[in-house]
Amino acid sequence: MRNALGAVRSVLVLGGRSEIGLAIAERLVRDGARAVALAVRGGRAPEAAARLREAGAAEVHELEFDADAPASHAAVLARAAGLLGDLDVVVAAFGHLGDQAALEADPVAAAASAHTNLTGHVSAGLAAAARLREQGHGVLVVLSSMAGVRVRRANFVYGAAKAGLDGFAQGLDDALYGSGARVMIVRPGYVRTKMSAHVPAAPFAATPRQVADAVADGLRLGWRYVWVPSVLRSVAAVFRVLPRSVWRRLRR
Amino acid sequence: MREDAGAGRRVLLSGWGRTAPTAARLARPRDLAELAELVARAPERGVIARGLGRSYGDAAQCAGGLVLDCADLDPGFRVDAAAGTVTASAGTSLDTLLRELVPRGWFPPVVPGTRHVTVGGAIAADIHGKNHHADSSFGAHLRSYTVVTGTGEVRTLRPGDGAPFWAGVGGMGLTGVITEAVVALRPVETAWMRVDTDRTPDLDATLDLMARTDGDYHHTVAWVDLLAAGARTGRSVVTRGHHAVRDDLPVRARRDPLRFAPRVLGAAPGWAPPGLLNRWTVRAFNTAWYARAPQRRRDEITPASGFFHPLDAVRGWNRLYGPRGLVQYQFAVPFGAEPVLRRVVERLSAARAASFLAVLKRFGPGTPGPLSFPQPGWTLALDLPAELSGLPVLLDTFDRWVADAGGRVYLAKDSRMHPELPARMYPRLDEWRAVRAEVDPAGVFRSDLARRLDLVGGGGSR
Numbered sequence: 001m002r003n004a005l006g007a008v009r010s011v012l013v014l015g016g017r018s019e020i021g022l023a024i025a026e027r028l029v030r031d032g033a034r035a036v037a038l039a040v041r042g043g044r045a046p047e048a049a050a051r052l053r054e055a056g057a058a059e060v061h062e063l064e065f066d067a068d069a070p071a072s073h074a075a076v077l078a079r080a081a082g083l084l085g086d087l088d089v090v091v092a093a094f095g096h097l098g099d100q101a102a103l104e105a106d107p108v109a110a111a112a113s114a115h116t117n118l119t120g121h122v123s124a125g126l127a128a129a130a131r132l133r134e135q136g137h138g139v140l141v142v143l144s145s146m147a148g149v150r151v152r153r154a155n156f157v158y159g160a161a162k163a164g165l166d167g168f169a170q171g172l173d174d175a176l177y178g179s180g181a182r183v184m185i186v187r188p189g190y191v192r193t194k195m196s197a198h199v200p201a202a203p204f205a206a207t208p209r210q211v212a213d214a215v216a217d218g219l220r221l222g223w224r225y226v227w228v229p230s231v232l233r234s235v236a237a238v239f240r241v242l243p244r245s246v247w248r249r250l251r252r
Numbered sequence: 253m254r255e256d257a258g259a260g261r262r263v264l265l266s267g268w269g270r271t272a273p274t275a276a277r278l279a280r281p282r283d284l285a286e287l288a289e290l291v292a293r294a295p296e297r298g299v300i301a302r303g304l305g306r307s308y309g310d311a312a313q314c315a316g317g318l319v320l321d322c323a324d325l326d327p328g329f330r331v332d333a334a335a336g337t338v339t340a341s342a343g344t345s346l347d348t349l350l351r352e353l354v355p356r357g358w359f360p361p362v363v364p365g366t367r368h369v370t371v372g373g374a375i376a377a378d379i380h381g382k383n384h385h386a387d388s389s390f391g392a393h394l395r396s397y398t399v400v401t402g403t404g405e406v407r408t409l410r411p412g413d414g415a416p417f418w419a420g421v422g423g424m425g426l427t428g429v430i431t432e433a434v435v436a437l438r439p440v441e442t443a444w445m446r447v448d449t450d451r452t453p454d455l456d457a458t459l460d461l462m463a464r465t466d467g468d469y470h471h472t473v474a475w476v477d478l479l480a481a482g483a484r485t486g487r488s489v490v491t492r493g494h495h496a497v498r499d500d501l502p503v504r505a506r507r508d509p510l511r512f513a514p515r516v517l518g519a520a521p522g523w524a525p526p527g528l529l530n531r532w533t534v535r536a537f538n539t540a541w542y543a544r545a546p547q548r549r550r551d552e553i554t555p556a557s558g559f560f561h562p563l564d565a566v567r568g569w570n571r572l573y574g575p576r577g578l579v580q581y582q583f584a585v586p587f588g589a590e591p592v593l594r595r596v597v598e599r600l601s602a603a604r605a606a607s608f609l610a611v612l613k614r615f616g617p618g619t620p621g622p623l624s625f626p627q628p629g630w631t632l633a634l635d636l637p638a639e640l641s642g643l644p645v646l647l648d649t650f651d652r653w654v655a656d657a658g659g660r661v662y663l664a665k666d667s668r669m670h671p672e673l674p675a676r677m678y679p680r681l682d683e684w685r686a687v688r689a690e691v692d693p694a695g696v697f698r699s700d701l702a703r704r705l706d707l708v709g710g711g712g713s714r
Contacts, residue, residue: 001703003668003704004579004638004667009671009704034671133275135315135316136274136275136297136315136316137316178264179262180264180274180275180276180316220644221639222576
């Protein structure tokens with residue numbers, strides 16, 4: 001159960017090797033979460049599990065999860081619920097950034113990337129929402145991105161998938177209204193991780209830990225959108241109204 | 253798909269603090285048979301009774317399960333003047349009881365800070381009032397109560413039944429659905445109180461005044477200004493009183509001394525912005541309250557409703573805390589642990605936490621209920637906006653001090669404690685769990701509170 005101040009007992013991370021997903025889980029453990037399940041491709045994430053145990057988690061489970069296999073997602077959620085009991089927070093953290101130039105040159109790889117970043121989230125998100133609705137409470141934390149607020153030339157394959165995901169998450173939250181469950185949409189800008197190391201940092205870059213702290217604040221205060229850093233909310237407002245001729249020329 | 257009419261409709265429920273809402277089916281059984289049937293066919297995620305929703309946290313919620321509102325049960329209201337008792341259904345509010353009983357010359361044995369709680373809730377939380385030091389808690393005045401157990405059996409329990417009776421007193425509804433109770437009453441001559449009021453300059457003076465004079469008064473309470481700092485830390489308005497007798501009243505009131513007519517000034521607006529109650533607005537309120545109180549006043553004759561339930565004059569005052577709600581923190585520490593009390597007050601004052609209406613009270617002997625909150629010592633209750641930054645750490649720190657001092661946090665108020673704490677604060681928790689396992693072997697009675705704090709065992713995960 002989530003308590004009045006946003007602390008929870010159990011956390012499921014879909015994409016348990018994601019540095020951001022892991023940082024969120026670690027923060028929630030430090031705030032009192034006892035049980036975490038890491039759903040990862042291959043079913044093993046010993047380093048991540050060790051880190052969470054060190055942070056104070058009493059139980060850490062690792063289970064197989066393939067974001068690209070939508071048919072398996074309901075079963076993954078059922079297995080996680082079998083291990084954890086109620087799913088207080090589900091973090092949908094999996095994703096693929098890729099190299100824009102390479103993706104543009106390889107349509108098949110680009111489609112695969114979009115499949116992970118959008119289609120995978122659609123099936124996993126719906127499966128998670130069904131569980132949360134049934135248990136009458138819980139938060140699905142969806143890692144969207146500033147890149148999806150207005151899609152940019154510099155990363156439009158990734159950005160388009162995130163824009164789709166963001167829209168999906170908003171609709172899902174509306175669908176869950178009154179069910180006790182809800183969706184929290186996280187929109188970080190550039191986050192310094194291994195996944196993003198090959199991309200030059202954008203202004204207002206954040207660390208996974210800053211994302212985790214913002215998510216914890218959001219859980220406590222019941223936010224629907226979490227911007228990291230929070231100034232991005234204002235930046236996004238500007239982005240949305242920039243004329244196309246200027247927008248097209250943005251380098252990053 | 254057609255929904256089972258008896259299983260109720262799905263609603264979002266939260267406690268009085270309006271934090272952490274969850275969804276459940278809400279059913280209103282019309283009679284005992286229907287109620288027993290609903291319990292017997294309880295959904296996998298469990299069932300819990302709910303009264304007027306005045307528990308601050310999640311005690312009367314059952315996410316994904318079934319919540320029972322017993323307001324439609326036959327009120328079964330009977331006063332036995334010879335025995336000095338009242339029989340009432342669990343869904344009867346203390347407001348109704350007062351309106352019915354006071355004109356007949358009776359007063360409920362214990363009334364909490366609001367009239368808007370039910371008899372069932374009063375037993376399940378083993379509520380206390382300003383007279384705890386003299387009269388103990390609600391459970392001490394029960395002649396019997398009737399309960400539907402986890403097997404659908406209807407049982408009437410008396411204090412002589414021992415453990416099964418006391419497991420339900422303070423048992424937060426987790427041993428069964430209480431349907432009716434027989435409660436011993438106090439005879440009164442008037443609906444008025446004779447009250448002495450004193451303003452104290454600091455916490456030491458407050459504690460000293462209460463410790464010295466509690467025995468001389470039937471009802472005592474102190475209101476502490478937690479925003480006062482420095483030498484004024486813990487300054488309070490202490491009110492102490494008795495039920496007034498007929499001769500105490502002004503001549504005009506003597507014609508109808510038992511007239512009970514609580515005033516409602518109005519309702520709080522349906523929506524308030526976040527941050528309305530902040531350290532500045534609350535400080536202004538606290539200062540005005542303190543300044544308005546007399547330095548020393550004796551034998552003031554005042555209506556009982558205003559003395560016991562000043563907040564009931566503003567309906568829905570919890571909405572003033574805005575959409576993020578409030579957290580109430582109430583703890584008790586034994587006599588001798590005054591330093592803990594002092595540290596809590598100092599820390600709150602230093603944090604300039606926007607708390608108004610902090611209530612300080614001395615407890616007398618408790619009841620044998622293993623999960624009953626009151627124990628001899630001091631209790632402090634305070635409201636804080638849930639959005640206050642640093643609140644989780646602040647309250648976790650207090651929990652640790654309280655538990656280390658042999659004290660406890662009130663389950664009916666809790667909405668955020670760590671699950672390791674109840675076993676330390678309520679050392680007879682395992683004894684209570686054993687009784688519960690007997691009366692509810694399948695574990696059908698479950699609440700969000702029970703899940704969150706793992707009260708019923710099994711990891712609290714389901």
